[in-house]
Amino acid sequence: SAANVQAGARTKASRVLHGVWLLVFAAAFPAALGIVPVAALAGVLIHAGWKLLPWKSWRPLWREHRGEAVVLLVTALAIVTVNMFEGVLIGLLLAIAKTAWETSHVHLDIHTPDDDGQPVLVRAVGNATFLRLPKILDQLxxxxxxxDVELDLSGLRHLDHACEAALTNWAEQHRRSLRAVELVS
Structure with missing residues (x-):
């Protein structure tokens, strides 16, 4: 559809007709596609894909959203080097992994009172998933x-099973070392 717009299409009907024409020619003339050399079809595909890459907005994209730029670049390279289906699949999996990493942010606010008799107050905020578990345990x-420690989990929007089990085990280990650990959820 982007190639269609670049060719001068202005209405929604042109997008629909573009798809219909592609379907009609592919269904009506499959033998004609067999005559065209595969290298020529690949060249057309690479040329069309190259025109779709946002080269003018590459620098701002790299400055503001490096993860998105990396996904775009890896997907484009994978499509050219492997094949279209696997390249798109690689890009999709990379985008899913990037999204999972970005949505699993968790922050521990640690307040250590001056009085040694007061417990250290630790408040977890964000999404606690297994992806950030090593960071959480290192900070604890x-x-x-x-x-003594008071671990407040009420600021978490999400706590997955792996994090919950690890935090419970951490609290139990520290209770065995004669420290009081209170989990607030």
């Missing part, structure tokens, strides 16, 4: 050894 393990 860096807490002072001699202080």
């Amino acid at each position: 393990d860096a807490l002072p050894d001699h202080r």
Whole structure:
């Protein structure tokens, strides 16, 4: 449809007719496609794909959304080097992985009172998933050894099973070391 618009299409009907014409010619003249060399079809596909890449907006895209730019570049390279289906599949899987990584942000707000008798207050905010579990456990393990801990999970929008089990195990281990750990959810 982008190639159609670049060719001068202005209405929704032109998009529909563009698809209809492609379907009619592919269905009515399949033998004609067999005569065209595969290298020529590949060249047309690469040329059309090249025109669809947003080269003018590449720098702003790279500055503002590097993850999106990497997904676009890897998808384009995969389509050219492997084949169209697998290239699009690689791009889709990469986009899903990027989205999962970005949505799994979690932040621990740690407040250590000056009085040694007061517990260290740790408040988790965001989405706690297995993707960020090592970061969470590293921050919890860096807490002072001699202080009690109050771990507030009420700021979490999502807590997956792996994180819940790991936090429960962490609290149990620290309770065994004669430290009080209170989980607030």
